[in-house]
Amino acid sequence: QMAKGASPFDPAAARAAARTIAREAERTPMLFEVEADDPVSEALPVIWEEFDDFARKAESLAEVAGAAEAVSTRADLKLALAEIGAACKACHAEYRQ
16 A cells, blocks of 8 residues: 555555565465365476475565565555565465466
């Protein structure tokens, strides 16, 4: 909502959100270390066949989100969100159904 201008820009909140995304991205590979076959999961089995690539993509997201902790303007936030979205999409396109 902040990036769209629908709510006031709050740099502290934007930075906190970026920190949360970075932290969760760092944890992601650990959550998939054990191969699982959960019928309600959106994870594709190819994760475990290409685990190193999957982990690199999570690391990339963590780096991009970490860099987003420096946002200081709405324009910075828009750019950061575009980069975060691209990093998310890179992984989801291959490893999520």
